[in-house]
Amino acid sequence: MTRPTDAELAILNVLWNRGPCTVRQVTGELNRSRPTGYTTVLKLMQIMTGKKLVKRDEQSRAHVYRALHPREQMQRRLVKDLVRRAFGGSTMELLQQAISGGTASANDLMTMRRWISEQEKKS
Amino acid sequence: MTRPTDAELAILNVLWNRGPCTVRQVTGELNRSRPTGYTTVLKLMQIMTGKKLVKRDEQSRAHVYRALHPREQMQRRLVKDLVRRAFGGSTMELLQQAISGGTASANDLMTMRRWISEQEKKS
DNA sequence: CACAATATACGAAAGCATTCGTAATTATCA
DNA sequence: TGATAATTACGAATGCTTTCGTATATTGTG
Numbered sequence A, B: 001m002t003r004p005t006d007a008e009l010a011i012l013n014v015l016w017n018r019g020p021c022t023v024r025q026v027t028g029e030l031n032r033s034r035p036t037g038y039t040t041v042l043k044l045m046q047i048m049t050g051k052k053l054v055k056r057d058e059q060s061r062a063h064v065y066r067a068l069h070p071r072e073q074m075q076r077r078l079v080k081d082l083v084r085r086a087f088g089g090s091t092m093e094l095l096q097q098a099i100s101g102g103t104a105s106a107n108d109l110m111t112m113r114r115w116i117s118e119q120e121k122k123s
Numbered sequence C: 001c002a003c004a005a006t007a008t009a010c011g012a013a014a015g016c017a018t019t020c021g022t023a024a025t026t027a028t029c030a
Numbered sequence D: 001t002g003a004t005a006a007t008t009a010c011g012a013a014t015g016c017t018t019t020c021g022t023a024t025a026t027t028g029t030g
Helices: A006-018 A023-030 A038-050 A071-086 A091-100 A106-121 B006-018 B023-030 B038-050 B071-086 B091-100 B106-121
Strands: A054-057 A064-067 B054-057 B064-067
Touching: A006 A023, A006 A038, A006 A054, A006 A064, A006 A071, A006 B071, A023 A038, A038 A054, A038 A064, A071 A091, A071 B006, A071 B071, A071 B091, A091 B071, A091 B091, A091 B106, A106 B091, A106 B106, B006 B023, B006 B038, B006 B054, B006 B064, B006 B071, B023 B038, B038 B054, B038 B064, B071 B091
Parallel strands: none
Antiparallel strands: A054 A064, B054 B064
C-alpha cells in the first residue's frame, strides 16, 4: 500500500482528531490552517474512499467519513517508510539523531529513559 | 524549501554513500535496487541541479555531481517534516512510537540508554 | 407547492514526478 | 581520418495530485 499524499494526510488528521466527520466539517477544520474549497475536499475524500483510506457511511444525506486505519498504525507506517528511504533502513540511526541531535530537553531525555525501562520490562 | 521526491532522495543516497559521482556511476548504483534508464537519471540530476539539491562540476567531460547538503541535515529536515505532518508537531510522539513500538532489541535499548547518558553529560 | 440551501458526482485543467527517445556534441581509437 | 562510443540537452508522454466549476439530486421552509 502506498503513502497518503499531503492533502490526504491532512484530512486523516482531522478525522483522527475529531472522529467521524462530514465533508463540511472536515472543510471547516482544514480551513483553520489550509484554505481549501468544499468540492476539493469532497473530491479528495472520494478518492480516499477508493484507496480505502477512509470509509463512508451513507445513511444520512451528508455522508459521514471515518479513518479506516488507526492513527498509530499509519504513523508507524510513515516512520518505517522514512527510515527506509532516508536512513538506509536503520531505525536506530533515526533514534540516534533524535537523541544526540541536541534538540531534546533534559526532561525529554528523562522521559525517554522511562520509555526504555518500560519497554525492557515487557521482555 | 520543499522535500526531495523519492527518486531524488534515492540519488542523494548514492551521492552521500559514494561521494561525488557521474551520472553513469549513480545509474549503476541505483540499478542494484531500482532499475532506471541512464537518461532518466541524467534528467533527474539536471532537475536536482536546478533545485540546488546537488552541484555539478563540469570540468571533466562526464560532469561530476555532489550532494549540496550533508545527509544529516536532510535527515533532520525530513524527520521534522514528518513530525509536522503526521505527529501534530511533536517529535516526542514520534520517539515514543519508535521506542515503544516493540521493534527495538534488548541491545538497541541499551544503546539508546548510552546515547541518552552521553547527551545528558553534555549539559 | 415552489424556492433556496446544501449535498454528491464528475469532468477537466494545471502542475509536478518520472520516464524515455532522439538529436547534438565530444572523445576514443583502429 | 573516420567510425564508434559515450555524454549532455531537451522535448514529450504518462500518470498522479490538487483544484475547482457545473450539473444534478435532496432537504427544509415560506
